[in-house]
Structure formats: C-alpha cells, structure tokens
Amino acid sequence: DAGVTQSPTHLIKTRGQHVTLRCSPISGHKSVSWYQQVLGQGPQFIFQYYEKEERGRGNFPDRFSARQFPNYSSELNVNALLLGDSALYLCASRMAATGLYEQYFGPGTRLTVT
C-alpha cells in the first residue's frame, strides 16, 4: 500500500508569487495535517483537516490556506511568498483527527523562495 505522497518534491519560486503544494494520504486515512520545517527546528503545525473541515490552525498568517477534497487529498496554498517561507513542507495523514492515532508523514516538498 502506498504511503503518503507529496508533490512536487522541490520547487523554486520568486518573492510575491503563489504556490500550491499537494498531498495524498494513505488509503483509509481521513485526516491530513500540514507542517513547516526550517533547518534546526522541529516541524511547526500549520493546519489539520478532517472530513474536508479545518480542525486546527497553527500560528501562520492568512497567506497560508488549505483545503481537503472528497478523496481526502489536500492542497496547501501560500500567497505573496516571502523569503522566510523557504522551508520543507511536510504532510501527514492518520485515520482520524484525534492525536491518539499514529501520524504518517510524506517525504515533503522543499520550497525555495528567491
């Protein structure tokens, strides 16, 4: 069975541009979470979606938005990119929204903003 997949693997954008990152969860998993990881730090929570509804949002500006589709895949959108948005963006899925379940991570999308 395929694990969590993310696309693209790498991305280079210019300041002010917009980016869309995509994530497909493990089959049967209904919850998807997004994290941002910068060098030297642990992953920082951005969003959680469950059954297409936002269940949690981290301390990120409104330039960050996300959505979940009926097939439980998800998109993370970032508008008006800043240099500080350069990071590894990780997607994780689990069976349900609750933290009692193990979370499975994808390989991440490396975003570079120049």
Add this chain to the structure above:
Amino acid sequence: ILNVEQSPQSLHVQEGDSTNFTCSFPSSNFYALHWYRWETAKSPEALFVMTLNGDEKKKGRISATLNTKEGYSYLYIKGSQPEDSATYLCAFNYGGSQGNLIFGKGTKLSVKP
C-alpha cells in the same frame, strides 16, 4: 506559550553503547505524546504514541517511558547500531482530541561503527 524541549541537542556514541534522550512538555492538559525517528532524506517515522502516565512502550531495542505529572518522557536505545543514526523528535498533542502537535527541535544521534 506551549513549548516542547528536547535534550541533548546532539549525541555521538559508539556502536554498542546504550543511550537515552529527554523530552519535556507542559504537564497540564496532557492528551498524548508522540515520538518520531527521522533519518536524513527520508520521512519522519512514527515510533510511539503515549497517552497514560507511567506508560512504557517498546519496539525492538527502542523503548520509551512517560511521566505526565512532571511533564517528561525518556527514549532509550539499547546497544546502538549505526542504522540508529537519525534525529529523534517528540511531539506534544495540544488542543485535546484535535490532534494538533507541537514538536521539539529533536535530538540528533550519530552512532559510530
């Protein structure tokens, strides 16, 4: 501000050594604590989800304990092997059942053959 602290930041051991790391988290409103293992160029891999005070979990040579009253968890690796080299992350579940995680910065373990 909720904060998760991990120590040490990095650790270098010889093959065969046993080692342990610490994760400190807020002791109030505890819901769950997660441990992950993250090898370079791979995805973080879930090791344990711990929920009860006094919990002890084991997977092969890796085990973890949990003290929710004082807000800490220990991860132990017995007889470290070079393939254990990775960053070990802990994450505190806040927001009750919503499953939102706050991660520590991790402990980077290097095991020399």
